[in-house]
Amino acid sequence: MKDITVFPFRNPALPLEERVSDLVSRLTLEEKIHNMPQYQSAIERLGIQAYKHGTEGAHGIAWLGEATSFPQPIGLGCTWDQELMKEIGDVIGTEARVFYKRNPQINGLTLWAPTVDMERDPRWGRTEEAYGEDPHLTSELAVALTQGMQGDHPKYLKAVATLKHFLGNNNEINRGSCSVSIDPRNMREYYFKAFEPVFVKGGAQSMMTAYNSVNGTPVLLHETVDSVVKEQWMDGFIVSDAGDMIGIVNDHHYYDSLAQAVAESIKAGIDSITDEAKAVTDAIRDALEQGLLGEADLDKALSNTFRVRMRLGEFDPQELVPYAAIDDSSLMKPEHQALSLKAARKNIVLLKNDGALPLDAEKLSKIAVIGPLGDTVYRDWYSGTFPYKITPLQAIQQKLAGKSVAFADGNDRIKLRSRANGQYLAIADGESKQLAAAADAAGAETFQVGDWGWGSLTLQAESNGKYVTTDETNITASADEAFGWFVKEVFQLEPQENGAVAMKTWNNKAVVSSADQWLVVDEELNSFGDRDTYDKEVVYDGLQAAVEAAKQSEVAIVFVGNNPLVNGKEENDRPGLELAASQERLVKAVFEANPNTVVVVTGGYPFTLNWIEANIPAVIYSSHSGQEHGAALADVLFGDYNPAGRLNMTWYRSADQLPDLMDYDIMKGKRTYLYFEDKPLYPFGHGLSYAAFAYSDPQLGAAAISAEDELSVSVHVQNTSAVAGEEVVQLYVKAGKSRVKRPVKKLYGFRRVMLQPGEAQTVAFTVPATELAIWDVTRDRYAVESGEYTLLLGSSSEDIRTSATVQVNGETIPPRSLSAQTKAENYDDYEGVFLGESKEGYACVELSAGSGWIAFRDAELGTGATSFQARVAVAADGGRIEVRLGSAEGAVAGTVEVQATGGAQAWTTVTAALQSAAGRQDVYIVLTGDIRLSWIQLA
Numbered sequence: 001m002k003d004i005t006v007f008p009f010r011n012p013a014l015p016l017e018e019r020v021s022d023l024v025s026r027l028t029l030e031e032k033i034h035n036m037p038q039y040q041s042a043i044e045r046l047g048i049q050a051y052k053h054g055t056e057g058a059h060g061i062a063w064l065g066e067a068t069s070f071p072q073p074i075g076l077g078c079t080w081d082q083e084l085m086k087e088i089g090d091v092i093g094t095e096a097r098v099f100y101k102r103n104p105q106i107n108g109l110t111l112w113a114p115t116v117d118m119e120r121d122p123r124w125g126r127t128e129e130a131y132g133e134d135p136h137l138t139s140e141l142a143v144a145l146t147q148g149m150q151g152d153h154p155k156y157l158k159a160v161a162t163l164k165h166f167l168g169n170n171n172e173i174n175r176g177s178c179s180v181s182i183d184p185r186n187m188r189e190y191y192f193k194a195f196e197p198v199f200v201k202g203g204a205q206s207m208m209t210a211y212n213s214v215n216g217t218p219v220l221l222h223e224t225v226d227s228v229v230k231e232q233w234m235d236g237f238i239v240s241d242a243g244d245m246i247g248i249v250n251d252h253h254y255y256d257s258l259a260q261a262v263a264e265s266i267k268a269g270i271d272s273i274t275d276e277a278k279a280v281t282d283a284i285r286d287a288l289e290q291g292l293l294g295e296a297d298l299d300k301a302l303s304n305t306f307r308v309r310m311r312l313g314e315f316d317p318q319e320l321v322p323y324a325a326i327d328d329s330s331l332m333k334p335e336h337q338a339l340s341l342k343a344a345r346k347n348i349v350l351l352k353n354d355g356a357l358p359l360d361a362e363k364l365s366k367i368a369v370i371g372p373l374g375d376t377v378y379r380d381w382y383s384g385t386f387p388y389k390i391t392p393l394q395a396i397q398q399k400l401a402g403k404s405v406a407f408a409d410g411n412d413r414i415k416l417r418s419r420a421n422g423q424y425l426a427i428a429d430g431e432s433k434q435l436a437a438a439a440d441a442a443g444a445e446t447f448q449v450g451d452w453g454w455g456s457l458t459l460q461a462e463s464n465g466k467y468v469t470t471d472e473t474n475i476t477a478s479a480d481e482a483f484g485w486f487v488k489e490v491f492q493l494e495p496q497e498n499g500a501v502a503m504k505t506w507n508n509k510a511v512v513s514s515a516d517q518w519l520v521v522d523e524e525l526n527s528f529g530d531r532d533t534y535d536k537e538v539v540y541d542g543l544q545a546a547v548e549a550a551k552q553s554e555v556a557i558v559f560v561g562n563n564p565l566v567n568g569k570e571e572n573d574r575p576g577l578e579l580a581a582s583q584e585r586l587v588k589a590v591f592e593a594n595p596n597t598v599v600v601v602t603g604g605y606p607f608t609l610n611w612i613e614a615n616i617p618a619v620i621y622s623s624h625s626g627q628e629h630g631a632a633l634a635d636v637l638f639g640d641y642n643p644a645g646r647l648n649m650t651w652y653r654s655a656d657q658l659p660d661l662m663d664y665d666i667m668k669g670k671r672t673y674l675y676f677e678d679k680p681l682y683p684f685g686h687g688l689s690y691a692a693f694a695y696s697d698p699q700l701g702a703a704a705i706s707a708e709d710e711l712s713v714s715v716h717v718q719n720t721s722a723v724a725g726e727e728v729v730q731l732y733v734k735a736g737k738s739r740v741k742r743p744v745k746k747l748y749g750f751r752r753v754m755l756q757p758g759e760a761q762t763v764a765f766t767v768p769a770t771e772l773a774i775w776d777v778t779r780d781r782y783a784v785e786s787g788e789y790t791l792l793l794g795s796s797s798e799d800i801r802t803s804a805t806v807q808v809n810g811e812t813i814p815p816r817s818l819s820a821q822t823k824a825e826n827y828d829d830y831e832g833v834f835l836g837e838s839k840e841g842y843a844c845v846e847l848s849a850g851s852g853w854i855a856f857r858d859a860e861l862g863t864g865a866t867s868f869q870a871r872v873a874v875a876a877d878g879g880r881i882e883v884r885l886g887s888a889e890g891a892v893a894g895t896v897e898v899q900a901t902g903g904a905q906a907w908t909t910v911t912a913a914l915q916s917a918a919g920r921q922d923v924y925i926v927l928t929g930d931i932r933l934s935w936i937q938l939a
């Protein structure tokens with residue numbers, strides 16, 4: 001056998017590209033095919049081992065065994081702390097190396113994190129997985145996490161960050177088949193802006209595409225994957241999301257064959273395909289045979305994946321790789337535990353405090369810990385296995401050692417009695433833990449009911465502590481927790497007209513008694529008789545027990561929130577923004593019993609807390625923050641840590657303040673703090689402290705700058721209180737007069753600074769003027785508009801303490817010309833339309849109902865435009881295009897009747913004469929019927 005060390009790709013002294021080229025050139029075609037799926041095959045003759053792309057690492061290494069856990073990403077977003085994020089990324093990268101060393105062929109170093117999706121809607125089921133609604137905050141934190149994960153060695157990578165999920169991924173409903181409409185300004189100014197810095201500044205080496213389509217094109221085929229991400233931002237590789245190559249055939253119905261799907265995906269920029277390996281390799285062979293794909297296309301993709309593997313040090317002498325020596329001694333080190341506590345503390349947001357906090361442990365003798373989240377620490381789908389966990393109750397008991405700490409979870413305990421025979425439900429078979437519908441009354445099972453709202457319940461058998469679950473046939477009390485891709489521990493107890501309840505499974509199937517009295521799932525049953533219904537007997541009133549505990553205590557702390565596997569997770573958007581109704585009733589009852597009530601909300605997303613905010617003296621928010629969750633909360637409650645977390649999302653008063661979940665236009669839809677004009681419950685950036693801070697007048701580096709300069713501003717911040725604390729200084733900019741609608745204000749900088757009592761610090765920000773640019777749809781480029789920009793400095797987006805104005809000498813966008821072909825997607829405004837796909841090369845305008853319009857503002861028509869052209873496709877009944885001036889109801893300058901063209905992608909050019917279309921005008925294109933519009937021209 002040839003000595004593999006002599007191959008040039010094994011020579012660390014050679015240039016990287018030369019090594020990569022040599023490696024790929026040595027692969028046979030079949031070897032290339034087998035290295036295109038996520039699980040790359042070993043090539044023994046070259047000494048190349050098998051490798052897997054995709055180890056979960058969103059907030060600690062997941063699914064591989066015990067590892068250090070950190071707060072959910074939404075909680076990390078609330079830290080507003082870049083240095084902390086880099087430390088966390090470093091630990092995640094280190095622990096990834098530990099697992100890699102244990103099994104390098106399965107535990108890859110390509111980590112699927114961070115999630116960089118813009119969270120423009122808090123109803124998204126995966127809100128827990130990303131950093132918030134603002135692109136600057138998200139990118140800064142993602143840059144830091146990425147740098148920590150990948151390490152700071154000039155040659156070798158510790159691990160690889162794979163950014164998720166490009167592009168426009170913020171809904172779970174129909175995510176594998178839906179298309180979202182995103183116009184050029186939203187795309188360039190919002191959805192791109194979180195991703196770009198993580199590549200350019202953070203050096204991220206990988207990215208995952210989203211399941212959805214954007215403007216009619218599945219994202220893994222979208223032209224910006226190659227033209228923007230690869231050509232402008234990165235030199236790494238791009239991976240498809242799990243099952244997505246098959247999904248563009250089966251779900252999007254975009255192609256008829258897997259061969260075409262895999263060929264076009266690879267040519268569009270996908271380098272690694274996360275699908276069942278045989279399906280991928282078979283499809284690639286078919287594509288090659290049919291001439292849809294060339295070997296050179298595989299070479300290009302494999303060069304990208306092997307380049308990154310080479311930078312991980314896989315093909316070099318291990319003594320040269322600084323991270324190769326990391327072993328089990330680096331897993332869950334004490335320093336990692338300390339960092340977990342630090343992160344859990346820093347993620348906590350003090351939403352409200354009327355002086356109730358911090359609590360004084362020395363003065364308290366009796367306290368009540370109340371609520372379903374008071375003595376638990378939940379993990380989400382992407383959490384690792386906790387090495388240990390500290391609940392709030394445990395931590396509070398430690399703070400108040402020797403004193404009275406009562407606990408009431410607020411959950412009812414019930415028995416279920418059969419309407420058919422009067423007997424009770426019980427665990428009839430101890431070995432299988434199977435439930436039977438008829439049992440001796442003395443052996444009746446008592447179930448603790450976890451009520452998570454919207455009818456979703458968990459039932460925990462008191463006799464063995466196990467959760468009721470199903471294997472889709474039988475019902476057993478056998479689960480340690482409610483957990484899984486399909487959360488089969490969720491049930492409904494549905495009220496019936498006769499006063500009884502019927503039981504339904506997580507997926508709405510009926511639970512009935514079989515002939516031998518076992519409880520089983522009935523796939524077909526739609527109505528229930530007495531044989532299959534139960535009287536729900538409450539044997540322990542959880543609400544009343546909580547009230548009694550509150551009455552007998554000096555302070556009641558109520559822990560409410562969500563279970564991260566119920567009512568909002570991957571594949572399930574939230575049905576609403578409220579807390580579970582039972583939890584709000586619990587808070588109200590406890591407060592009535594004891595006005596000295598503090599509410600702690602633990603959740604993976606924002607909630608509407610209107611009554612709580614109006615009535616409860618102090619309110620705290622934390623994400624599900626991992627192994628040190630309870631310790632961090634207790635430290636904040638008792639003043640051993642001064643909270644400084646800030647909200648990374650707007651907390652709304654009602655879902656009525658939001659447009660439809662599928663509306664991705666944040667500008668017209670007035671989404672996020674950037675464009676929201678109503679009053680929120682808690683604004684973006686909000687968070688209180690036990691300390692107080694004063695701001696001086698800001699100092700500008702220059703009162704006027706050019707578009708090539710940097711905007712610089714500093715502010716003196718002083719801790720004016722008697723306690724040490726952190727302030728998060730936030731810089732927002734509000735643009736003055738503009739050609740287009742601009743944000744109400746926009747975040748451009750933030751610093752989390754620690755100040756001792758009386759201490760002051762000067763906080764300085766530098767912002768390149770180019771960051772103030774808008775995307776100018778009239779010329780398809782960024783433009784920095786001339787004008788006054790107001791710099792706003794403060795403690796939140798609404799708590800602005802001081803401001804200054806700077807003159808930016810940029811450019812004035814000239815009147816737009818419509819004399820050349822103008823893409824329809826480059827409108828300035830619209831109504832009743834969305835963007836779809838034109839196979840001719842870019843997005844087209846489609847009607848969402850029977851009529852709509854697009855507007856082109858401030859168009860210069862000169863002495864007169866006499867003709868109108870448009871590129872259209874009409875699938876069925878035809879329609880009409882009107883050119884109107886001034887408004888959608890303005891004077892008609894021209895009309896064209898459009899006949900069916902033969903299909904949605906059968907494009908043709910139509911023309912019409914124009915009259916009285918001269919001077920500078922707002923031009924409206926009014927559409928009716930079944931029309932798709934690609935471009936227009938007025939000449």
